[in-house]
Ligand code: ADP
């Protein structure tokens with residue numbers, strides 16, 4: 001089982017739809033500990049990506065992911081925009097010229113994506129950011145692959161770890177981004193970026209794992 005270029009496009013479309021559906025929810029999460037724009041930001045970025053779908057549909061996976069990154073960079077402001085842009089640009093660098101990916105190649109791409117976000121944002125695990133969903137997710141994906149899991153199983157375990165990481169942000173005190181300005185008052189709220197990151201990996205599991 002491999003991830004074909006068309007699967008990448010289907011993932012991006014499904015994610016854009018999910019973000020549109022969850023726009024208010026993500027913005028409500030950001031209202032509690034930020035500036036109430038995460039859903040609006042992500043939706044703006046992924047609607048801009050959707051406008052390029054025809055152009056993307058003839059490209060290889062690396063080119064698609066790089067275009068997504070550049071589109072997010074030019075349409076999404078704030079902290080989240082450049083971080084998601086980095087995610088896709090780094091994944092694109094590892095998939096240059098490829099029309100399909102094995103599980104091992106997806107592990108390599110996701111690892112580079114998550115490392116890129118970490119390098120750019122300098123957040124550690126437990127700082128109450130998207131890193132709290134992404135790092136456990138790549139670790140679970142790597143472990144699954146090493147244990148010989150199927151693509152479906154590996155993607156499910158990856159999404160499950162992201163979900164657990166997202167939920168684990170609730171009691172945390174934010175140490176990065178706008179939410180950190182609230183100090184102790186940021187505790188008791190789920191991080192919006194960790195939530196949108198979980199959605200990204202859950203969508204991959206739903207779309208590629210069926
Ligand atoms: P802004 O905070 O500029 O309004 P968004 O609301 O779009 O941008 O995104 C906020 C999300 O960005 C947070 O919930 C958090 O997950 C993520 N974030 C903020 N700063 C960092 C960072 N330094 N590293 C990783 N993620 C971060």
Ligand code: MG
Nearest residue numbers: 034035037038
């Ligand atoms: Mg915000």
